[in-house]
Amino acid sequence: MKSIIIKTVSVLMSLILAAAVFTACSVDPNVKQEEETTADYKVKVDQGEEETEREGFHAYGKGKTDPVQVGGVEINVKDFAVRSYELAYMMAQKSFQKPGELPLEAAVQYAFAHVFYKDLHTIKNKAVQYRSASEEQIKKALREQFGTDDFAVTSSMLYNPEKKIFEMWIPSYGTNIYYNIDAVNVSGDQAEIITTFYNEFARSTLLGKATITVKVQDASPVINALKAE
Numbered sequence: 001m002k003s004i005i006i007k008t009v010s011v012l013m014s015l016i017l018a019a020a021v022f023t024a025c026s027v028d029p030n031v032k033q034e035e036e037t038t039a040d041y042k043v044k045v046d047q048g049e050e051e052t053e054r055e056g057f058h059a060y061g062k063g064k065t066d067p068v069q070v071g072g073v074e075i076n077v078k079d080f081a082v083r084s085y086e087l088a089y090m091m092a093q094k095s096f097q098k099p100g101e102l103p104l105e106a107a108v109q110y111a112f113a114h115v116f117y118k119d120l121h122t123i124k125n126k127a128v129q130y131r132s133a134s135e136e137q138i139k140k141a142l143r144e145q146f147g148t149d150d151f152a153v154t155s156s157m158l159y160n161p162e163k164k165i166f167e168m169w170i171p172s173y174g175t176n177i178y179y180n181i182d183a184v185n186v187s188g189d190q191a192e193i194i195t196t197f198y199n200e201f202a203r204s205t206l207l208g209k210a211t212i213t214v215k216v217q218d219a220s221p222v223i224n225a226l227k228a229e
Contacts, residue, residue, distance in 0.1 A: 053201050057122050057174045059085075060201065063181035071189050075214055075221045077181055081195040083145075084212035085177050086110070086120045088228035089197070094210075097225050099146035108156040111141035112168050124174035133166045135159075147215065147222035178203055190215040190224060 051060065059082050067074045087093045091106050099107070113120050115137045139149035153159065158166045178198040185192040191214045197207040210228035214221050 053176075057124060057176055059119070059121060059177040059179065061177075061179050061181060062203075063179075063195075064184050065181055068184055068186055068191055070186055070191050070214075070221070071216045073216045073219055073221060075191050075216075077184050077191070077193050080193050080212055080214050080221070080223070081179055081181055081210075082119060082121070082177060083223060084193070084195055084210040084226060084228065085179070085197060087212075087223075087226055088208065088210045090120055090173055093226065094228040095226065099142075099148050099223065100150060102146075104151055104153075104156055105158070107142065107146075107151050108138060108153055108158055108166070109168065111138050111145060112158060112166055113170065113173075114141045114145060116170070120173045121175050121177050123170060123172060128172070129170045131168055131170050132163075133168075135164070135166070138166055144220075145223055147217040147220070147224070176201075178207075182209075189217075191221075 051062075053060075059078070061078050061081060065078050067076050069075070087110065091110055093102060093106050096102050102110075112131070112133055113123075115133045116131055117123055135153060138153050142149040142151060142153075153166075154161070156166070158168050160167050178201055180196050180198075180203065181193060182196055183192075183194045185194075192211060193214060194209070194211045196209045199205040199207050208229055210226065212223060213225040215224035216222075
């Protein structure tokens with residue numbers, strides 16, 4: 001009799017233990033599971049990442065950097081702030097009211113560089129590099145950047161009529177860009193991006209200020225005008 005009681009108690013204990021294990025391992029698909037809350041695994045997400053300088057060439061931007069919508073098209077204001085730097089301080093083109101006012105050589109050189117590179121400030125040639133491009137590549141880059149290829153590109157000094165190609169030694173543009181986007185004004189089919197540039201990471205020495213006008217054309221944002229100082 002005693003043996004039977006012991007076995008019965010043992011069976012009951014096994015059933016209770018099994019039920020507890022099943023309950024602990026079961027997951028109700030309708031109940032959102034909580035994430036690990038142990039202090040050692042908590043991650044703070046309410047603080048922005050501290051800005052630090054990095055190796056290589058980068059564009060360090062602050063201010064109103066969020067993209068904006070113009071006519072249903074998203075404009076990446078940071079990209080166009082960098083474009084205004086390239087045109088004003090790399091190409092020395094600080095004022096034009098429409099793309100056609102750009103000097104031919106500056107327009108072709110700018111397009112030529114953008115055939116091979118998205119951002120000119122990242123070009124870090126250890127040695128001067130030779131590149132060649134076709135007329136269609138130059139015109140395509142002009143359309144992508146300015147929304148027009150209405151330039152007499154083959155009259156450029158970079159065009160070799162015998163080879164029927166454009167040739168250029170790519171300059172070592174590599175540099176860091178430090179900027180603050182002060183304002184983004186959206187009106188109709190265009191956006192005006194006002195950017196202040198600085199000489200160093202601390203942004204204490206003013207380099208200049210540029211206002212670039214970006215227009216939406218054929219569902220794409222393109223450079224329409226620039227004024228810099």
